[in-house]
Amino acid sequence: MQDVAHRATAANGAVRAVAVVSTQTVEDARIRHATSATATAALGRSLTAAALLGAGLKDRQTVLLRVLGDGPIGGVIAQADADGHVRGYAVHPHADLPQTDHRKLDVGGLVGRRGMLHVTRDLGLRTPYHGSAPLVSGEIAEDLASYLATSEQIPSVVALGVLVGPDLRVLASGGLCIQALPGTPPEVVDRLEARARQLPPITQLMSAGRTPEEILAASLGDLDPRIGDRTPLAFHCRCSRERVEGMLCMLGIQELETLLAQEGRAEVTCRFCGDRYVLGTEEVRALIARLRGAAPPVM
Ligand SMILES: [Zn+2]
Numbered sequence: 001m002q003d004v005a006h007r008a009t010a011a012n013g014a015v016r017a018v019a020v021v022s023t024q025t026v027e028d029a030r031i032r033h034a035t036s037a038t039a040t041a042a043l044g045r046s047l048t049a050a051a052l053l054g055a056g057l058k059d060r061q062t063v064l065l066r067v068l069g070d071g072p073i074g075g076v077i078a079q080a081d082a083d084g085h086v087r088g089y090a091v092h093p094h095a096d097l098p099q100t101d102h103r104k105l106d107v108g109g110l111v112g113r114r115g116m117l118h119v120t121r122d123l124g125l126r127t128p129y130h131g132s133a134p135l136v137s138g139e140i141a142e143d144l145a146s147y148l149a150t151s152e153q154i155p156s157v158v159a160l161g162v163l164v165g166p167d168l169r170v171l172a173s174g175g176l177c178i179q180a181l182p183g184t185p186p187e188v189v190d191r192l193e194a195r196a197r198q199l200p201p202i203t204q205l206m207s208a209g210r211t212p213e214e215i216l217a218a219s220l221g222d223l224d225p226r227i228g229d230r231t232p233l234a235f236h237c238r239c240s241r242e243r244v245e246g247m248l249c250m251l252g253i254q255e256l257e258t259l260l261a262q263e264g265r266a267e268v269t270c271r272f273c274g275d276r277y278v279l280g281t282e283e284v285r286a287l288i289a290r291l292r293g294a295a296p297p298v299m
Contacts, residue, residue, distance in 0.1 A: 005055040005084060006212035007228035010220040011188050017178040017220060018055040019212035020233065022048045025086050026162055027170040028235035032274040033089055036096035037164045039073055041105045043090045044162035045140040046078040048175035050088065051233055052144075052158070053119070054080025064120040069112025069138045072097070076111065079272070085236035087272040105164065111138035117147045141175075148179070155180045155189050157196040157219075161203035172203040174212075176219060188223065195221050237273035244268045244277040245287060253291050260284050 003024045008017045026044035029035070035043055046067055053063045059082055067076040072095040078088030097106040115135045122128040133147035141160040148156040156179045163172040178196065180189045196219060199205070205215050213227050248256065248266055259266055266279040279287070 001206070001211070003084075003233035004212060004230050005051055005233055006216060006230040007055055008216040008220060008225050009228060010223040010225040011184065012224070014181055014184040014188065015178060015192065015220065015223060016056075016181065017176070017216055017225075018052050019215045019219075020048050020051045020055070020175045021206065021212055022051055022086070022173045022175065022233060023170055023206075025051070025233050025235045026173040029088065030168070030170055032235070033093040035090060035093040037168055038096050038105045038107060038110045039090050039093050040164050040168065040170060041162040042067075042073055042076050042107045042111050042140065043078070043088060043093070044170065044173045045107065045160040045175070046076045047080075047086050047088050047235075048160050048162070048173060049140060049144050049158070050078035050080035051084070051086050052175050052177040053121075054082065054084070054086070055231065057082035057121075057123075059124065061124055062122045064118075064122070065144075066118040066120075067111055067115070067135070067138075067140060067143065068118065069115030069135050071095075071108075071110050071112030071115075071138060073110045073112075077272075082231075084231040084233040085238070086233055087235060087237045089271050089274075105162075107140065108138035111135070111140065113138045117143045119147060119151070144177075153182070155184075157192055159196065159199070159202045161201050161206075163203040163207070172206045174202045174206050174215075176202055176215060178219060191221075191223065192219075195219060235273070237270060237275065239270040239273060239275060239277075241277060244270075245279070248279070248284075248287055249291055253288055256284055256288050256291070260288075 030040045062081045065078045074091030080086045118132040131151035136142045136146045141158045145158040160175040165171045268277045
């Protein structure tokens, strides 16, 4: 099944929903960052959460999620845009914990149950919209639902799941977000929540071969669901050699001279995707020459 974010509405537009399949995206992230089993689940849920929020974006808008708990993973960052590009990383990707008593990956323990969830939506306006809420459990789905309810005042049902195989590969990853827009009658919200409680875990539905359309239809039930359009998803980072050169230029001539004297080259690794950029002596010299050319003449 190809990775995708699929949208739907229900109850005459009062309810909107997104179902995401993110198996390949999360597997790509796992390979790039060499995450432990539990870190794969934490990063995968965060990437899927970003994709769920990203499904409502347009044009060049982006959404950034920062899950900053007090657990050993040290923080998880995930970003998505309107084109279905998702990227992210864990601060300590190799951190891991034993499984819980119920033989589940201890995502809450790895993330930490105390901390904050920050959401930044860059909607192309002068300043990005920023909101945050305290973590509830560190399991991420509950934390996001709590954030949406308290900080954005939108009652939301959020489900996230990442199934990691014994060989650490991602077998299934997906998510579901159902939101009742302001003014939705409380009984509709109650029905949604009751239905969500009856649904099996999202990875179980996916493993049983359910498509995002079927998952949306099952979760919206008798609220007259209308299945909308879909956006393909992929792990994709917007770093490039040009951006790395621009970043190095911002260090200034003196810093670059020092770097050249000490290292003989510049090496930059993108945190989001793990790609490594190496600029040799001549390339760093060219950057310095470019900066000298751009500098105002010395009087
Ligand atoms: Zn990158």
